[in-house]
Amino acid sequence: MVMYLPEERPVLDLPYQMNHLANNYGYYPQDCKEPICRTQHSTNGRMSSAEAELTSLPVHVSLQDRELWDKFSGIGTEMLITKSGRRMFPSCKVTVTGLNPKVKYVVIMDMVPFDNRKYKWNKDCWEVNGSTDPHLPNRFFVHPDSPAPGEKWMQYPISFHKLKLTNNTLNSNGLVVLHSMHKYQPRLHIVQSPDPCNPHNPGGYLRFTFPEAAFVAVTAYQNQEITKLKIDNNPFAKGFRDNGLNRKRFRDKETQETQDSDGQDKRDLTPNEHAVGQSQKDEDVDVTVSSSVDCSRTLNFSDVASSVTPNPFISAFKNLSTTGGPSPQQTHSILSLSNRHLNSPREARPSSLHSLCAALPMAQSSCVQSSTADTNLSRLPSQISSPLNHHHHYSPASQTPGRSIIQLQSYFPTPPHPSRQCPDMELPLPLPPKLSRMQLPESVLRNLEMTPVYDYINPRPFTDILNRIHFRPLDSGPTGKGLQHPHHPEQFLRGSERELRPQIYPAVQEYIDQQFTLNSMLNSQTEHRSQMDYVSARPLTEYYCEQQTGK
DNA sequence: TCAACTACCACATTTGAAGTGA
DNA sequence: ATCACTTCAAATGTGGTAGTTG
Numbered sequence: 001m002v003m004y005l006p007e008e009r010p011v012l013d014l015p016y017q018m019n020h021l022a023n024n025y026g027y028y029p030q031d032c033k034e035p036i037c038r039t040q041h042s043t044n045g046r047m048s049s050a051e052a053e054l055t056s057l058p059v060h061v062s063l064q065d066r067e068l069w070d071k072f073s074g075i076g077t078e079m080l081i082t083k084s085g086r087r088m089f090p091s092c093k094v095t096v097t098g099l100n101p102k103v104k105y106v107v108i109m110d111m112v113p114f115d116n117r118k119y120k121w122n123k124d125c126w127e128v129n130g131s132t133d134p135h136l137p138n139r140f141f142v143h144p145d146s147p148a149p150g151e152k153w154m155q156y157p158i159s160f161h162k163l164k165l166t167n168n169t170l171n172s173n174g175l176v177v178l179h180s181m182h183k184y185q186p187r188l189h190i191v192q193s194p195d196p197c198n199p200h201n202p203g204g205y206l207r208f209t210f211p212e213a214a215f216v217a218v219t220a221y222q223n224q225e226i227t228k229l230k231i232d233n234n235p236f237a238k239g240f241r242d243n244g245l246n247r248k249r250f251r252d253k254e255t256q257e258t259q260d261s262d263g264q265d266k267r268d269l270t271p272n273e274h275a276v277g278q279s280q281k282d283e284d285v286d287v288t289v290s291s292s293v294d295c296s297r298t299l300n301f302s303d304v305a306s307s308v309t310p311n312p313f314i315s316a317f318k319n320l321s322t323t324g325g326p327s328p329q330q331t332h333s334i335l336s337l338s339n340r341h342l343n344s345p346r347e348a349r350p351s352s353l354h355s356l357c358a359a360l361p362m363a364q365s366s367c368v369q370s371s372t373a374d375t376n377l378s379r380l381p382s383q384i385s386s387p388l389n390h391h392h393h394y395s396p397a398s399q400t401p402g403r404s405i406i407q408l409q410s411y412f413p414t415p416p417h418p419s420r421q422c423p424d425m426e427l428p429l430p431l432p433p434k435l436s437r438m439q440l441p442e443s444v445l446r447n448l449e450m451t452p453v454y455d456y457i458n459p460r461p462f463t464d465i466l467n468r469i470h471f472r473p474l475d476s477g478p479t480g481k482g483l484q485h486p487h488h489p490e491q492f493l494r495g496s497e498r499e500l501r502p503q504i505y506p507a508v509q510e511y512i513d514q515q516f517t518l519n520s521m522l523n524s525q526t527e528h529r530s531q532m533d534y535v536s537a538r539p540l541t542e543y544y545c546e547q548q549t550g551k
Numbered sequence: 552t553c554a555a556c557t558a559c560c561a562c563a564t565t566t567g568a569a570g571t572g573a
Numbered sequence: 574a575t576c577a578c579t580t581c582a583a584a585t586g587t588g589g590t591a592g593t594t595g
Contacts, residue, residue, distance in 0.1 A: 080588085083557070087586070120554080167556085180555075219556050220589095227588070236587040239562035 061188060061208045064093040064157050069212050071229060076126055077215035078226045079184075085164030085175040089234045092160040092186050092213060099150030104193040106146040107153060109160050110139065111176050114183035114214045121222035132182060139176045140189075147193060160186075165217060178217040185214040 063069065068090050069077075080086045092109060099105060113132060120129035141163040145152065166175040178184055192204040221227045231237040 089587085231588070234587065236563060236565095236585085238564080238587085240588055 059096065059098040059190065059206055061190075062095045063210050063213065064095060065090050066212070068233060072226065073212050073214065075225045075229065076223055077213070078218045078221055078223060079165055079215040080221065081165045081167045081178055081180060081217045081219060083166060083168045085166045085168075085173070087161060087164055088215075089230055090213075091163065092188075092210070093157045094188060094208075095157045096153050096190065099154055099190075100192075101149060101151035101154070103150050104147040105150055105153055106189075106191040106193075107143040107158055108146070108189035108191065109141045109143070109163060110187050110189070111165070111178055111184040112187045112209065114185045114211075117183070118179075119181050119183060119216055121218075124223075126216060126222075129181065132179070141174065141176055167217070167219065180217050180219050183214055183216050186210050 072090065079088055096107075116132050117128045118130045118132055119126045121127075141160060143158060143160065144162070164175045165178055167178060167180050168175070169177050186209070188208045188210070190204075190206045190208075216222075221230075231240045
């Protein structure tokens with residue numbers, strides 16, 4: 001396994017230098033020398049040299065399962081969308097490095113239109129079928145572990161396997177709404193919390209798109225090759241392997257046919273045998289997780305500070321952390337919304353999450369969504385420790401060295417060694433003897449550490465909140481694609497040929513509503529803490545100070 | 552008429568509770 | 574009483590397919 005790392009050069013002396021691997025993906029900004037206030041280990045706002053070295057690394061995002069993605073994109077990836085929501089396969093899984101281990105980040109994924117075209121399947125290829133339908137409101141999927149310290153995000157690959165796609169615009173249950181027969185590409189957002197002890201540090205914001213993961217949203221698969229690839233690689237679709245001979249309908253039909261002829265019973269494999277066979281097949285395929293660099297970018301507050309158009313995500317953090325309330329701009333947004341959509345007394349309390357949600361057209365009932373308890377902690381250690389058990393195999397994706405290291409390290413609640421702050425992806429460690437075929441959710445792994453670092457943030461309503469908000473495109477053209485950037489020729493190149501560059505400073509107008517959204521999120525956190533009787537609804541600045549100084 | 556969509560199906564996997572024995 | 578482990582059923586995710594819709 002090859003792990004591409006940022007070039008070991010003094011980044012600080014190479015302003016705007018292109019990363020040699022991501023020739024395309026990243027550049028280093030000026031002013032990286034600017035000390036970033038990380039107050040975890042000190043009280044005077046200065047960080048240790050080790051921290052300085054670590055945090056001066058560019059943020060480095062790598063799409064996992066790259067080879068699988070390449071297989072799909074080589075044919076033309078299709079993703080099924082249903083009314084109730086359908087998971088993506090392959091799912092988006094990324095590794096991130098270069099974050100400050102002690103600073104909290106929110107990790108968000110959404111889908112952006114790949115182009116302005118609508119497609120149709122014509123026999124054996126996709127054809128353009130007119131221009132795009134009216135733009136749909138963005139629906140963000142906030143990773144359920146958000147917010148979490150950088151060390152947590154870097155410890156394991158961040159999986160978005162629970163992200164669901166739908167074509168039902170009325171569905172507000174955290175689904176990403178897409179148009180059928182349109183092409184989209186995943187986009188990752190990393191939002192850094194501000195440094196509460198340094199009001200000049202507004203935090204940072206990066207986003208990365210993955211053109212190699214672009215797909216056409218469909219309600220039924222069009223390309224049979226895609227169907228076959230999905231069946232061959234998705235454990236849930238094992239029942240359709242071997243031309244579906246496992247299935248009852250096929251069995252019945254086959255039985256009837258074989259009775260008519262001398263045919264050998266083609267269904268002579270038990271499900272377990274199929275599983276073993278497939279496992280062997282998977283090993284043959286050797287689906288190695290690609291760690292090729294997708295994107296690399298330094299996340300540095302000075303970067304932001306020098307920006308002409310600071311990102312409103314950051315501003316949202318900054319404003320909230322320094323003032324404890326909405327910015328004038330945000331207030332304006334809130335009031336504008338209130339004037340349009342509110343008649344209830346709640347509008348007089350803009351800091352309330354509920355009032356914010358109530359102000360939104362899509363807001364309906366509960367704005368608070370408990371975090372999904374997708375873990376089974378009592379069961380996992382036994383699965384790991386038992387050498388006998390049993391019929392479980394690993395998915396190809398989980399067989400990668402990097403993945404295995406990360407999983408193993410998480411099994412033992414020992415304090416991480418300092419050298420592990422940046423996981424060494426090269427260390428070969430054996431996989432635990434017993435795990436599910438499906439990927440183990442990283443939330444499970446994280447919880448294994450038994451450190452209640454997230455206690456204060458539960459529940460985590462980010463996804464729900466974001467997805468209840470209709471972004472109003474301010475710069476909509478005739479097609480209404482408000483969040484679409486102008487399309488550059490490079491967008492029509494494929495995979496790594498295309499330039500993948502994080503868009504650090506989008507036009508401020510474009511994100512006025514997103515700023516509003518993020519403020520809502522932050523307000524909601526305060527509100528939830530209050531509800532949990534953990535801390536009262538005090539200013540976020542004070543809260544972060546306490547967290548970072550270990551009070 | 553037909554492409555796009557929906558609902559339901561059977562199968563595989565995951566999850567979590569209940570049961571068992573040391 | 575506790576813990577480790579097994580078993581089992583319900584829940585969930587999957588593509589196939591027949592029927593519906595516009």
